[in-house]
Amino acid sequence: MKYIIFDIDGTLTDTTEIDDHCFTRALSDTFGFQQFETNYGHYENTTDSGIIDQLFRERNGRTYTLAEREAFITHFCVLLEQSYAQDPHHFREIRKAGKILTTLCRQETVSIGLATGGWRQSALFKLQCAGIDITGCAAASFAQDAIARRDIIGHTIRQLNEKNRYEAPLSDIIYVGDGKWDYQATCQLGIGFIGIDNKKIAHLEDIIRLTDYDELFRHIDVAALS
Incomplete structure (x- = not known):
């Protein structure tokens, strides 16, 4: 998984x-x-x-x-x-993000989590305003859970392990983010990184960048379901 x-x-x-x-x-x-x-x-x-x-x-x-x-x-x-x-x-979704999240949450071969540097209350409000359904996500961590982003992501990984009664190898964990701090956290944890293409990560070399969320399936070895 x-x-x-x-x-x-x-x-x-x-x-x-x-x-x-x-x-x-x-x-x-x-x-x-x-x-x-x-x-x-x-x-x-x-x-x-x-x-x-x-x-x-x-x-x-x-x-x-x-x-x-x-x-x-x-x-x-x-x-x-x-x-x-x-x-x-000012509270829109990133194009196709909600659709991709819902599709992934229906997959049996993946477990989906959230890990944000924002507070729980503000994060949930923004997701609601953007019309993104996260009910299928198995775990979520927020700024209340840790100060460092790597620790927030680590908190979600531990939740997923407990939820699935399975300890995923680091090579099977991918974090999708949009900032250099996201990439740095994944390097510290030893997990994969996929970036939403923007100027904040333009200087990073040898990373996967998404210009369209439909491209995600090509990089996670998971078939897209209709």
Whole structure:
């Protein structure tokens, strides 16, 4: 059995721009942070939990508390909801992502998981807005589960192993993502990587890039079902 694990922002949902906008505003509104790096790919851990942890340590000499985390998530989700009400266009799916996910979830030879650097609440909201059904996914991990992306992906792998009562070889695990941090995490874990073609991974060599989700089946050795 193969494991195919998907990132969310920029991979399943076309929400990276609005997510970054609301995240930046929530950092300022909730914690009073000003004049911080908003190119979030520059942080040690490009996850919601990792970014906040780094900013807290640099500015306050400590990490965030659970109460601070929950206050941030609540406000962040309110901002996302307000943005969706104003312009749903910012919450689209990546073309064909929902169809591919549903098709893969019907396969008996694969087990599908999610692993995102975003919070559970915000991730589920964006998927819902984009019309992507994840009920067939066997496992999912979010920023609440770890700070480093490799650990979030690892959490999903462990869930899949427990769900399937099977320990998949690393060679049979593929992560689909859209950022260099996704690729780096897969290298650290020793699993495969397939990238959604965009400028963030344009500099990476010798990787599989998808310009259309229909191409995915050619690279995972799984037949497409109608």
